[in-house]
Amino acid sequence: MSNLGPGAATQVANAAKADATRRQGEASHPQSSAWVSANAGSGKTHVLAQRVIRLLLSGTPPGRILCLTYTKAAAANMANRVLDILGRWVGLSDAALNAELARIDDRPPNGDLRARARRLFAAALETPGGLKIQTIHAFCGGLLHRFPFEAGVAAGFSELDDAGRLDLMARIRAELIVEATGTPAGRLGQALAALIETLSDAGVDALLEAAVDARALIEPLGGDADARRAAVARVLGVAPEETPERVRRDMLASPHLVRSEWASIAACLREGAKTDQALGEQLALAAVASSEAEALPAYLGVFLTDKYEPRAASRFLTKGLRGLYPELCDRLDAEKERIIGLLDRLRAAETLARTDAALTLGAEACRRYAREKAQRGLLDFDDLIGRTAELLNRVPASWVHFKLDRGIDHVLVDEAQDTSPEQWKVVEGLIADFFSGEGAREGLTRTLFVVGDEKQSIFSFQGADPRTFGDMHARFAGAAGPKDFRNVRLPHSFRSAPGVLEAVDRIFA
Ligand SMILES: Nc1ncnc2c1ncn2[C@@H]1O[C@H](COP(=O)(O)OP(=O)(O)O)[C@@H](O)[C@H]1O
Ligand SMILES: [Mg+2]
Structure with a gap:
């Protein structure tokens, strides 16, 4: 340097x-x-x-x-940038204006150009023609x-500005929620119930807002709720009638481990090493559960970690236990594979349920938004x-x-x-x-x-x-x-x- x-x-x-x-x-x-x-x-x-x-x-x-x-x-x-310059030119001396013109344009300034330059401010502001x-x-x-x-x-249409849109959305939201909670068995009621488990009130607001924002994508899906659900199911690769409840029921209805045997199988697992014993505890819990809702997490805990990931092979059935109960361990392996397969189905079914619910509410918000605009001659x-x-x-x-x-x-x-x-x-x-x-x-x-x-x-x-x-x-x-x-x-x-x-x-x- x-x-x-x-x-x-x-x-x-x-x-x-x-x-x-x-x-x-x-x-x-x-x-x-x-x-x-x-x-x-x-x-x-x-x-x-x-x-x-x-x-x-x-x-x-x-x-x-x-x-x-x-x-x-x-x-x-x-506008300010242009008008500031043109406004300033009106009052500049010839020499000062010449200097500015030389900086901005490649033509040599002369009297004509200066006269024109000084008229531009007024001409720019003229309406019409400005x-x-x-x-x-x-x-x-x-x-x-x-x-x-x-x-x-x-x-004579009016323009729906940001403030008007906020008002309109607030009303649509309030009406939708009153209607949904008033008829819990109806489509809107069920949709709201399905979402409220995972979404806060603010989340529901944001969802309706996002739906109206994305109306160009949602409206073409049409007003037929069944057709909409079928379209989402197709994308997810599941049957339209698939539900999380159905998958959960299937999880508990194992062809490999019949429910009446769970207690005795748990006893066998408890004869093994520490990791086998832990699986036995889970299965014993599932066996004594008083409801399906209680049984399912315990049962899944035999095969999956807390994060619902498959247990590692090294943490699932020891060599000792496999020597002791080879046939039972084969069945447990097969059941683990079955559960892993059902887990994907469960996730897809949950996504279908949530997406369907979100689209049901969202499409209804879009419909009402469009109706209000049409009735009141508004364009957003x-x-x-x-x-x-x-x-x-x-x-x-x-x-x-x-x-x-x-x-x-x-x-x-x-x-x-x-x-x-x-x-x-x-x-x-x-x-x-x-x-x-x-x-x-x-x-x-x-x-x-x-x-x-x-x-x-x-x-x-x-x-x-x-x-x-x-x-x-x-x-x-x-x-x-x-x-x-x-x-x-x-x-x-x-x-x-x-x-x-x-x-x-x-x-x-
Ligand atoms: N050639 C230039 N000489 C001196 N200042 C300049 C020049 N070009 C831009 N500026 C100044 O730089 C700043 C940024 O310019 P601006 O046009 O707002 O940039 P951008 O639109 O790219 O963000 C402004 O204050 C502007 O006046
Ligand atoms: Mg800029």
């Missing part, structure tokens, strides 16, 4: 920053589509804001730019409100996305763009790692003719710009998957074909603490 002189760490850092800024400039070039995958703090939102501004400076009407993201916070962040920076849900809601007939939604967030994706993929993109004021020519997506596959369908629908056909008219550049951090997906529960991000990149790059579609990485973090660099420099000063 002796070749590092005073301030060297800062110099190295400045060089890295300069390189990062150059890459950012490449990514924000408004004539080329681009895909940016980079860590938090590398300046992705910064680049997006710069790109919007460069588009505006180059004469793109604000209304033709659409910025989308998943959360309201991220949408507000995008800049669209929205959550993807808000965009979809707006689109559906404009074309309810084409989208097949109730005209998933509906907004799903209906829009469906609309965009049914009608030609040119039709939608024709109907959307003057159309959208530039789509920018921030925090794209949080975009779910359904949401990607919306983006795909919007840009369907950006690169080909009528939409890619002579002289008009239409671009897609996506920034995200594949390592940072916080919404895996809503269907976003780090792999989706990479897959979508490949798809869009493929759709762009020979059109310029830049793949940019931003390896530098602008958030790394400058204090550390200063400390390094002080040491070498």
